[in-house]
Amino acid sequence: MALQYKTIHPVKYLRDFLAHNVRPDGRGLLKFRPMALNVRSISSADGSALVKIGNTSVICGIKAELATPKAEEPDRGFIVPNVELSPLSSSKFRPGPPSEEAQVASQFVFDVILNSGCIDTKCLCIVPDKLAWVLYCDLVCLNYDGSVLDACILALMAALNTVSLPEVEYDHEKSTTTVKTERVPLKILSMPVSTTHAIFDDEVLLADPTCEEEDLASGTITVVVSEGKLCSVWKPGGSPLTESQMDGCVDRAKNRVSSVLDLINTALKSSS
Amino acid sequence: MAAMAEDQHVLRKMFCEFDVLSCPDGSAMKYRNRSCLRPNKLIIDKACVEAVYRPKVGQPRVADKTKEKMIGNTCSSAILSTLYPRTSVSIILQEMQNSGGLMACAINAAYLALIRSGIAMKFLVAAVTCGITKDDKVILDPDLNKVKDCHTELMFAFDSIDFNIVAVDSSGQYTEEQYQKALSLCKEASNEIFDFYRNLVKKYACCI
Numbered sequence: 001m002a003l004q005y006k007t008i009h010p011v012k013y014l015r016d017f018l019a020h021n022v023r024p025d026g027r028g029l030l031k032f033r034p035m036a037l038n039v040r041s042i043s044s045a046d047g048s049a050l051v052k053i054g055n056t057s058v059i060c061g062i063k064a065e066l067a068t069p070k071a072e073e074p075d076r077g078f079i080v081p082n083v084e085l086s087p088l089s090s091s092k093f094r095p096g097p098p099s100e101e102a103q104v105a106s107q108f109v110f111d112v113i114l115n116s117g118c119i120d121t122k123c124l125c126i127v128p129d130k131l132a133w134v135l136y137c138d139l140v141c142l143n144y145d146g147s148v149l150d151a152c153i154l155a156l157m158a159a160l161n162t163v164s165l166p167e168v169e170y171d172h173e174k175s176t177t178t179v180k181t182e183r184v185p186l187k188i189l190s191m192p193v194s195t196t197h198a199i200f201d202d203e204v205l206l207a208d209p210t211c212e213e214e215d216l217a218s219g220t221i222t223v224v225v226s227e228g229k230l231c232s233v234w235k236p237g238g239s240p241l242t243e244s245q246m247d248g249c250v251d252r253a254k255n256r257v258s259s260v261l262d263l264i265n266t267a268l269k270s271s272s
Numbered sequence: 273m274a275a276m277a278e279d280q281h282v283l284r285k286m287f288c289e290f291d292v293l294s295c296p297d298g299s300a301m302k303y304r305n306r307s308c309l310r311p312n313k314l315i316i317d318k319a320c321v322e323a324v325y326r327p328k329v330g331q332p333r334v335a336d337k338t339k340e341k342m343i344g345n346t347c348s349s350a351i352l353s354t355l356y357p358r359t360s361v362s363i364i365l366q367e368m369q370n371s372g373g374l375m376a377c378a379i380n381a382a383y384l385a386l387i388r389s390g391i392a393m394k395f396l397v398a399a400v401t402c403g404i405t406k407d408d409k410v411i412l413d414p415d416l417n418k419v420k421d422c423h424t425e426l427m428f429a430f431d432s433i434d435f436n437i438v439a440v441d442s443s444g445q446y447t448e449e450q451y452q453k454a455l456s457l458c459k460e461a462s463n464e465i466f467d468f469y470r471n472l473v474k475k476y477a478c479c480i
Contacts, residue, residue, distance in 0.1 A: 100337055100340075100341065103334045103337040103338075104337055104338050104341050106334060107334050107335055107337065107338045108338070111443065114443075115442075115443055115444055115445060116445065117445070218349070219345070219349065221440075226445065228447075229445045229446060229447055230442070230445070230446055230447070230448065230451055231442075231444070231445045231446075232442055232443075233426075233440045233441075233442050233451070234440065234441060234442070235437065235438075235439050235440040235441075236338075236341050236342045236345045236346070236439060236441075237342065237343075237344070237345025237346035237347070237348065237349045237429075237438060237439050238345055238349050238438070238439075239349060239438075240349070240395075240430075240431045240434070240436030240437060240438045241436055241437050242434070242436050242437075243436075243437070243455065246437055246440075250448060250451075
């Protein structure tokens with residue numbers, strides 16, 4: 001019976017739950033879903049991680065390649081994040097070129113890397129104007145069940161922590177490169193942690209929304225905290241929020257940081 | 273020095289010209305944009321609001337998709353979309369010149385075009401940009417020269433009724449105090465933009 005009710009009146013179904021301060025999956029309104037993290041899941045990649053937040057799962061693989069730096073920034077390497085929301089993750093997505101949502105997610109991940117300064121792209125440069133590393137960070141969503149941006153950032157940061165790059169020697173005279181077998185871990189300068197809230201019925205805030213909640217929500221807000229500082233507050237339209245509601249989102253995002261960092265550290269320790 | 277300090281809390285002069293384009297239902301050249309109603313995508317019980325953002329040169333890229341989403345969502349939150357079932361509202365923005373605060377300008381231009389097109393809205397939205405300089409000062413509406421001194425740029429969009437926050441976008445790192453400071457400054461400045469809207473409507477409306 002509940003299933004039919006949910007299909008016919010999805011909004012009312014959710015509203016009935018929220019009236020009792022509980023969500024359809026049994027969580028409180030501001031409770032987060034349990035997270036699971038596995039690092040070094042892909043042995044052929046230079047760094048990888050698999051993240052599960054509730055049913056949302058994202059796998060991140062990082063591949064390092066050598067390239068020539070851009071002429072305008074000869075002393076910097078590149079980081080190229082790419083979020084893939086494939087049809088296997090949700091019936092919302094169709095095969096073909098990246099959907100708008102995937103493009104927006106890729107850009108968001110790129111902005112977070114840039115704003116948080118978690119990697120100094122100067123470290124990726126081997127020989128200025130000649131040789132630099134490109135880190136292709138492929139984030140594939142395996143199951144789309146809301147808060148994908150949070151999962152992407154977590155997977156990316158965990159994967160970046162496992163990246164080690166081989167030492168490279170460059171011969172200026174012959175312009176040849178020799179890749180050695182010794183590997184050096186990549187230096188990570190900060191750890192951004194992202195937290196998403198959904199706004200339902202213009203006033204109720206739901207932490208870490210599922211896909212169903214996101215679809216019915218009138219807006220989302222994503223806060224990224226890095227080393228005690230805010231590095232992104234992203235609210236692309238939707239219902240207006242009061243200042244106190246916004247502050248609540250920021251506070252919860254800050255409080256969540258330690259648990260997420262603990263998870264990453266535990267996963268890294270257990271795998272090494 | 274007093275003049276200097278004051279200067280940092282003042283919005284740059286705004287210009288707007290309506291009806292620069294003849295075909296769409298409403299257009300505003302704040303840096304030129306237009307919005308039009310045409311059946312494209314179809315949602316049975318409400319209007320579909322979409323934004324198209326064209327950069328000054330070249331094809332729209334991935335970064336422009338993020339802008340489109342920001343502008344589209346910000347506009348759709350105010351439009352009374354249930355009044356226009358099976359309708360699509362396309363907001364087409366063409367970047368003409370970027371001298372800082374592009375995102376805020378695009379949102380304001382979109383709203384001016386929406387006003388002109390006569391679409392029913394719950395509230396209006398005013399977007400304001402501010403920057404935080406390296407010596408921890410918050411400056412309002414920085415131009416390209418001032419942006420170079422800023423490590424952070426924040427964009428806030430407020431509604432016209434309770435001045436609640438409709439949209440936020442940021443680049444760079446900042447503390448919570450800096451965020452609060454920027455927010456209150458932008459909130460104050462948004463009044464000026466609503467006045468600007470009001471004056472424009474007075475000027476262009478043929479009968480009130």
